Amino acid sequence: MTANTHERRVGKAYLRELGISFAVYAILLVASILYGRPMAEGVPRTLVLLSPMLGFCLMLWAIARHLDRVDEYLRRYLLESFALAAALTAGLTFSYGFLETAGYPRLSMFAVWVVLCVATVLVCAVRALRQR
Known part of the structure; x- marks a missing residue:
């Protein structure tokens, strides 16, 4: 095969x-x-x-x-991409948490999953473009 x-x-x-x-x-x-x-x-x-x-x-x-x-390469690539997306999500959600203390509306935790999914897609897209 x-x-x-x-x-x-x-x-x-x-x-x-x-x-x-x-x-x-x-x-x-x-x-x-x-x-x-x-x-x-x-x-x-x-x-x-x-x-x-x-x-x-x-x-x-x-x-x-x-x-x-x-295979090992793809496994590493996916896990690295997800780790970068998780770090980006953490930064964005912490930033918004500080904004909430200034009166911004509270968001549901479901919003974090949307941010994580979008961040994962963006990280994978940027990494794919860089590897061309």
């Missing part, structure tokens, strides 16, 4: 696993919003509202499997 064939097979497996994980997350998210919010307070409601995290855990599993399947 050539390296290119292996990379395509690994990529397809990753996208399939991540896609299924994301579908589970989306279905559980919609269900938790529709059914969990109107439920009476208590443990069952908490479990229903946390149920989308099952999809999130499946996404983590898919990502870990992908990192295990790829």
Whole structure:
């Protein structure tokens, strides 16, 4: 099997696993919003509202499997990119935290994930352009 064939097979497996994980997350998210919010307070409601995290855990599993399947160079490249994106996210969120003390509106923690995703895409794009 050539390296290119292996990379395509690994990529397809990753996208399939991540896609299924994301579908589970989306279905559980919609269900938790529709059914969990109107439920009476208590443990069952908490479990229903946390149920989308099952999809999130499946996404983590898919990502870990992908990192295990790829070659050492790509693994290092992805982890370095993510580390840079995490550092950028930390800097941005700490900066905004200081702005909140000056009266800026408070943001949900969900905003941090959006910043992390955007930062990861930007870091990967910049690194890809630099390696040309």
